[in-house]
Amino acid sequence: MKIFLNEEYLNCEPCTISEIIKKYTIDCDLKIANGFVVSDDYKIKENDKIVLIKKGIMPSLNELEHLMMSRHSPEVFEKLKNGKVGIIGLGGLGSNIAISLVRMGVGQLKLLDYDVVEPSNLNRQQYYFKQIGKLKTEAMKEILENINPFTKIKIINKYLEKGRIQDIFSDVNILIEAVDNPETKAMIVNEGLSTMKNIKIISSSGMAGYYSSNSIITKKINSRFYVCGDLENEAKLGCGLMAPRVSICANHQANMAVRLLLGIDEV
């Protein structure tokens, strides 16, 4: 019968979980069948998904990559691994986007910000209070490396100046605008699209408060320019930026980046 053992397809005779462990001499203390912890005498059935874990031991790098990416087909995995994405801004949007892309297995990220982690950031940005005072680029890199050790992360601790986008991001496939200031947003898109003819830009506008989640959308302006957000709710006093809607917008951007890397340009 067919089963999946640690995400690998296996053909075996009906048996208990302890018999499989003995047969393949697997060192483990946790036995999980179809998402539930089971005991040694669990009888394995056709199409069961069995995961055997040794607590406290890191799988080898090869094993870890394979397990993390087991939800993808090999073609999807390769395309994401070959992807290079730039993110300008590591605040509410950027920190969430970076984490999603790294979990997806995107091969290379280039992250730019100049800011430090402040207490008021913690209501929506993916930093920890132990990181208050740290440069966001460094704090983010630390977090990302602890999620997926396979992504190559390049950090640039700089305030983005007009006229510099091509110098910094000419080597990425997709540029994600995740800044706060609306003038900078417009500048990034205008300059990015005019100086880099092959780049695709995913920008953002409107994600404040706790208005309906359903008003956050991804809009395709043209094949190289997308905007995510509700396009109207600016961050202001009395209507600030908050985790749920900011993360929704961020993940609209991250998902669009994944779609573009996989060759899908419709929203």
Add this chain to the structure above:
Amino acid sequence: MKVNGKVYEFKDEITISKLLEHLNLKQDLVVVELNFKIVPKEEYKAIILNDDDNLEIVFFVGGG
């Protein structure tokens, strides 16, 4: 002309600059696409719009 899917009619000649003014949109906060091409900001004053032009204007608000 069409702007973000809506039809607009103007009596006089109108440039992109004037259109933005009419729509109450600050030039520094927009990206303008005219007939599927992004228009550089320097050209907003010079380009005169026609009846059959199709514009997409993205207006950015703060937050991120």
